[in-house]
Amino acid sequence: MSAAPQKVKAGAEKIDVTVSAVVQLNELVTRFEFKRRDGKRFPTFSAGAHTVVYMNDGGTQRLNPYSLMSDPADTETYAISVRRDDQGRGGSLFMHNNVKVGDKMEITYPVNLFSLDLRAKKHVFLAGGIGITPFMAMIAQLERSNGHWELHYSVRTKALGTYVDQLTTTHPNKVNIYYDDQSQTIDLGKLLDGQPLGTKVYVCGPKGMIEWVHKSAAAAGWPDTSIHSEEFTAPQPGKAFEVRLCKSNKTITVGENESLLEAMEREGVDAPFLCRGGACGQCETDVIKSDGEFIHRDHWLEPEEQGKKIMPCVSRFIGNSLEIDR
Amino acid sequence: MTIQFNTETFRDDYSFKNSDWAIQRFPFPFHEDSYMYSVNMEQHRGGPKGSVYEKRFDVDEHYLSEMKDRALVLADDPLRCQSLPHMTLAGWDLLELIMVSKSEDYPDLFELHRDGDTWRWINKPMGIDDTFTFLDETSLPYGPMEYITRQAQGDFCVLDQRDDNLWMDAGMVTTQADWSLDFDIGMNFFEWHAPVPLAHEKGIFKRALKFLLNIPQGAPARRLNWTMTVNPLLDTSPENYHKWGIQKTTLTPENIGAKQHLRVELQSFFRLPRSNALVFPIRCYLIAFQDIVKSPKWGRRLHRVIRDLPEELATYKGFIDNRPMMLDYLSKYDDGLPTSPGVFPENETEPPLQK
Numbered sequence: 268m269s270a271a272p273q274k275v276k277a278g279a280e281k282i283d284v285t286v287s288a289v290v291q292l293n294e295l296v297t298r299f300e301f302k303r304r305d306g307k308r309f310p311t312f313s314a315g316a317h318t319v320v321y322m323n324d325g326g327t328q329r330l331n332p333y334s335l336m337s338d339p340a341d342t343e344t345y346a347i348s349v350r351r352d353d354q355g356r357g358g359s360l361f362m363h364n365n366v367k368v369g370d371k372m373e374i375t376y377p378v379n380l381f382s383l384d385l386r387a388k389k390h391v392f393l394a395g396g397i398g399i400t401p402f403m404a405m406i407a408q409l410e411r412s413n414g415h416w417e418l419h420y421s422v423r424t425k426a427l428g429t430y431v432d433q434l435t436t437t438h439p440n441k442v443n444i445y446y447d448d449q450s451q452t453i454d455l456g457k458l459l460d461g462q463p464l465g466t467k468v469y470v471c472g473p474k475g476m477i478e479w480v481h482k483s484a485a486a487a488g489w490p491d492t493s494i495h496s497e498e499f500t501a502p503q504p505g506k507a508f509e510v511r512l513c514k515s516n517k518t519i520t521v522g523e524n525e526s527l528l529e530a531m532e533r534e535g536v537d538a539p540f541l542c543r544g545g546a547c548g549q550c551e552t553d554v555i556k557s558d559g560e561f562i563h564r565d566h567w568l569e570p571e572e573q574g575k576k577i578m579p580c581v582s583r584f585i586g587n588s589l590e591i592d593r
Numbered sequence: 594m595t596i597q598f599n600t601e602t603f604r605d606d607y608s609f610k611n612s613d614w615a616i617q618r619f620p621f622p623f624h625e626d627s628y629m630y631s632v633n634m635e636q637h638r639g640g641p642k643g644s645v646y647e648k649r650f651d652v653d654e655h656y657l658s659e660m661k662d663r664a665l666v667l668a669d670d671p672l673r674c675q676s677l678p679h680m681t682l683a684g685w686d687l688l689e690l691i692m693v694s695k696s697e698d699y700p701d702l703f704e705l706h707r708d709g710d711t712w713r714w715i716n717k718p719m720g721i722d723d724t725f726t727f728l729d730e731t732s733l734p735y736g737p738m739e740y741i742t743r744q745a746q747g748d749f750c751v752l753d754q755r756d757d758n759l760w761m762d763a764g765m766v767t768t769q770a771d772w773s774l775d776f777d778i779g780m781n782f783f784e785w786h787a788p789v790p791l792a793h794e795k796g797i798f799k800r801a802l803k804f805l806l807n808i809p810q811g812a813p814a815r816r817l818n819w820t821m822t823v824n825p826l827l828d829t830s831p832e833n834y835h836k837w838g839i840q841k842t843t844l845t846p847e848n849i850g851a852k853q854h855l856r857v858e859l860q861s862f863f864r865l866p867r868s869n870a871l872v873f874p875i876r877c878y879l880i881a882f883q884d885i886v887k888s889p890k891w892g893r894r895l896h897r898v899i900r901d902l903p904e905e906l907a908t909y910k911g912f913i914d915n916r917p918m919m920l921d922y923l924s925k926y927d928d929g930l931p932t933s934p935g936v937f938p939e940n941e942t943e944p945p946l947q948k
Contacts, residue, residue, distance in 0.1 A: 280811040310810055313869035339867065376811040382869040384755055385679040408867075412682070492756045541807055549807050 279319070279375040279541060282309070286370040287344065296397060296429045297363055300337075300346045301374060308342035312377035314404035315497070318345065319543055321373040324361045327525070328532065331358040332544050334400040334471075334497075335377055338407035345374070348429065350397040356504050356524045380546050381471070381497035383408065388465030390416040393453065393480055395472020399429055401497060402471065406438070419453045421445040421472070455480065459487045469495045497546070498566065502526035505562065505583045511590040512536060513555055527579035531593065538579065538593055545581035552577055552591050559586010595701070598657045598718060604665075609825035609879065615654055616884045620645045620857050621936050622817040626897040628906075634804060637815035637861045641937075645859055646815070649694040650745060651876065652702065657718055659746050659768070659827065666767040666828050667743075672775040673830075674739050676751070676763035683751045683763060684738030685728055686865035687872050691741045716744055738763055747859075747876030750774075752782075754869055759805060761785055762870075768827040768877045770820045770856060771911065776831070790905040805871060808864050815861040821912040821919075822856040825879045844915055849922045850883035853915070855895070882922060888938035889946050892926030899923060 284301035291297045312335055322329040337346035352359045381401055392402045409416050422428040434442045445451040470480040477496045484494045504524050511518045521530040531538045541549035545565030554577055565578035601608045640646025666673055692714055696705040704715040710727045725732035733740045742749045742765035751763035758781045766774035777785040782802050808814055823841045859876040886892035900920055907913040928947040933939050
């Protein structure tokens with residue numbers, strides 16, 4: 268049917284915001300707070316949701332996803348915490364070096380790919396480094412409904428322990444901190460062994476940590492559906508490559524510091540997307556022809572689909588020629 | 594806009610009827626002269642003025658009578674409304690969505706006044722004026738989902754999202770096309786769609802699920818679905834099949850124009866903010882054949898669609914036995930002229946019936 272056809276826009280709905288606070292938390296992490304420009308309230312969100320921040324970096328548009336870490340019930344302010352990545356393509360560096368209080372920006376409506384399982388009798392949170400951010404919102408949401416939770420949070424050093432003081436002061440009996448430089452590690456075996464039936468485990472942190480938790484839990488007999496994880500892959504830089512866009516009838520070059528998705532957007536091609544982190548599946552694109560090697564960085568495609576399809580938000584290509592259905 | 598609410602029934606004497614206004618705005622589901630399943634989704638962000646697509650939750654002349662019918666169904670069978678324990682938060686989300694939408698879209702009929710967590714809800718057509726505490730179940734006469742869906746037309750399925758699937762974990766279902774919430778409760782998307790023919794083979798459900806899992810907050814979607822119902826029955830449930838199924842045999846060439854109804858569901862999908870659940874309102878619209886054929890385009894097209902529909906679909910939709918009689922009736926309204934594309938009747942420009 269087509270009752271009142273409307274062109275489906277790429278990405279989630281956007282909200283115009285002003286940066287209302289920039290708070291440096293430590294050497295690497297800074298919190299950015301946003302207020303709406305139209306004076307309305309933000310939508311309530313479900314803990315674990317992220318927003319995509321639009322950045323205008325000297326003419327280059329960058330769109331990076333960040334977990335919302337403010338209290339989901341706070342509709343006056345949204346907050347994200349950004350870790351500076353000196354090796355990345357520049358999104359986090361732009362946030363750290365250029366974004367100031369009073370700046371006008373655009374962010375998307377919240378999108379949740381890491382939500383609480385509301386059936387859980389107990390929620391166990393495992394955070395590594397900047398992976399703490401979604402748990403800040405989850406803790407706020409569960410505190411409001413008297414939820415049963417505990418946090419195990421691994422940080423490099425005391426100085427780099429983002430929100431450690433706040434968490435240990437507010438919830439001294441539920442928060443456990445582990446310092447790498449003091450050789451403290453989460454005793455996962457013991458932790459998994461002692462949980463009541465109906466416990467759900469959530470892990471957010473480096474790739475290695477997520478794999479470790481999934482593997483350890485499987486070995487201890489946990490169903491994988493009881494282990495929830497979120498790993499956003501930031502698009503990585505790579506060698507420039509050329510791609511033919513069949514539907515748009517264009518051949519474009521993807522630069523070293525942009526993703527295939529960003530290159531299409533630069534060329535005015537309206538490509539679908541949502542998370543821009545290889546997790547949601549929205550930008551999935553069919554490969555028509557290829558002669559070369561794919562660098563799949565997404566968490567979406569099944570192994571047998573890789574090469575027949577590509578996720579332009581994070582994945583790249585090296586080789587002679589690539590044609591995709593976009 | 595003031596709506597004149599009908600006094601009518603969807604049972605016993607079946608006094609249900611559509612005014613000329615309701616016929617004109619009926620959501621005719623066929624945009625071309627044939628029909629096959631597709632993932633026919635579009636964004637639900639308004640539509641032509643006065644159409645059923647314009648508002649987030651359409652309110653029409655049948656509102657009060659439909660709410661009365663719902664109350665009767667629930668009195669007989671309370672299991673038509675169920676909410677598993679983890680779905681209460683989603684129920685509050687739904688209550689908020691409907692109250693905010695209706696008070697903004699129909700300010701002359703509904704009012705919502707919020708002072709922190711103290712909310713006052715005024716539903717003028719139903720004569721309700723309640724003050725309650727948001728997120729406090731003890732401050733309402735029913736759970737939040739039941740409270741608000743006793744005041745909103747259409748069925749509501751509230752789907753939990755987890756493990757890359759959707760789960761039928763709560764709902765208010767009293768105007769359904771022969772399916773049962775009590776049977777489907779707790780099932781996932783593939784389980785509750787298992788009986789649908791042909792669509793699985795076409796990969797429709799896999800693609801539809803991917804789409805639904807990704808519906809973001811602030812960007813609702815909609816689609817239409819349809820079937821056939823003899824007599825204007827809202828409650829065509831498996832639980833009551835022994836009461837309404839037999840009515841399909843009462844159709845005669847003389848009464849078919851009045852008795853046979855096209856049943857159209859306007860299905861919409863909204864992401865709920867706090868719970869990350871998905872609500873799936875299924876709004877049922879009924880129209881008698883004799884009212885459809887008042888629009889020449891609709892008469893021509895309905896004949897062609899019903900004539901060419903694959904046998905599996907006519908069987909699944911429950912009218913295979915009556916199809917010959919339907920075609921006898923509808924063929925009188927098909928002169929073979931071409932029809933214009935799109936679902937709207939175009940009565941000003943479409944040629945009148947040439948026979």
